């Protein structure tokens with residue numbers, strides 16, 4: 472792996488107005504307050520969402536004094552890069568960003584032949600407490616704002632659009648973000664309104680304009696949120712982190728299972744499928760000797776029988792000081808085989824970026840543990 476850039480954590484970032492928190496009408500009001508005509512909002516909006524400008528200086532059709540004024544009091548890049556790491560194969564880029572109040576969040580860009588999938592965070596930290604997850608260990612700091620969620624995508628859109636930015640990657644097409652997964656830090660349905668505001672900005676043809684079907688939201692299984700999602704207009708994909716087919720085991724791994732037990736989650740998913748007719752993904756992190764036995768595969772197959780679903784098996788990303796270890800390749804294959812024989816479409820996900828701490832919350836943890844932010848040892 473290579474660490475592309477490291478900067479010391481700034482102690483206090485200036486509190487600038489983030490234009491990413493505004494819709495077009497709010498941006499027009501803001502610019503009108505600076506004495507600008509209404510058409511300026513359209514220009515600035517296009518620089519942000521269509522031309523992926525990284526700063527005001529490049530907005531060449533704006534008057535110079537306006538650019539100077541905006542640079543002094545506003546921002547379109549509210550995330551400060553703390554650390555950026557590129558995997559050995561140069562196909563996975565993991566970043567740690569600092570927010571204006573010092574909180575940190577992670578995002579991961581994965582480059583495939585045709586797709587460029589971005590994994591983004593919805594909260595700083597997480598309140599769900601999953602016992603195998605690095606993010607859970609620090610608890611929840613706060614919700615991300617819509618602008619902070621959108622900012623993660625724009626950061627990488629700028630990065631991909633500018634071929635002069637290192638590193639040269641192994642794939643060259645396509646040059647923009649093609650898929651987004653809300654599988655970084657946080658529980659997206661625990662920050663519902665802000666996540667949905669961001670999703671509208673990301674899918675709106677007038678803004679970032681990514682097809683809703685190219686976006687997947689992953690949830691720990693908050694049943695009321697799944698019901699709410701089923702009523703949304705946007706066709707965002709749903710993934711549910713199941714990890715166990717029964718309450719006894721799932722409660723050990725996913726403590727919120729006490730509030731939303733397996734059968735309630737599955738009932739909400741069935742309602743979701745009935746309303747949307749969309750295939751749902753179940754995520755299942757395989758942990759050696761914990762949730763990977765043939766008997767559990769049978770039990771899982773029984774629970775999912777007849778559902779329009781797909782199971783994504785992920786060998787656990789081991790985290791330090793954890794009692795859980797990843798399942799062997801042979802045991803993962805056996806688990807997958809049982810599900811397939813029962814007629815459940817199943818894939819075993821390739822582990823991406825494991826040497827760069829690409830698992831949820833792992834980079835932040837490594838950086839926080841290092842004594843000096845400027846001298847981080849990852850791994």
Ligand code: SAH
Pocket residue numbers: 599601603604605653654655656657658659689690691692710711712754756785786787788789790830831
């Ligand atoms: N809160 C949401 C989304 C964030 S986590 C959710 O629970 O779905 C994204 C996925 O990574 C979830 O399926 C989560 O269970 C999984 N995950 C967390 N830590 C992991 C680890 N150490 N190894 C493998 N998967 C992990």
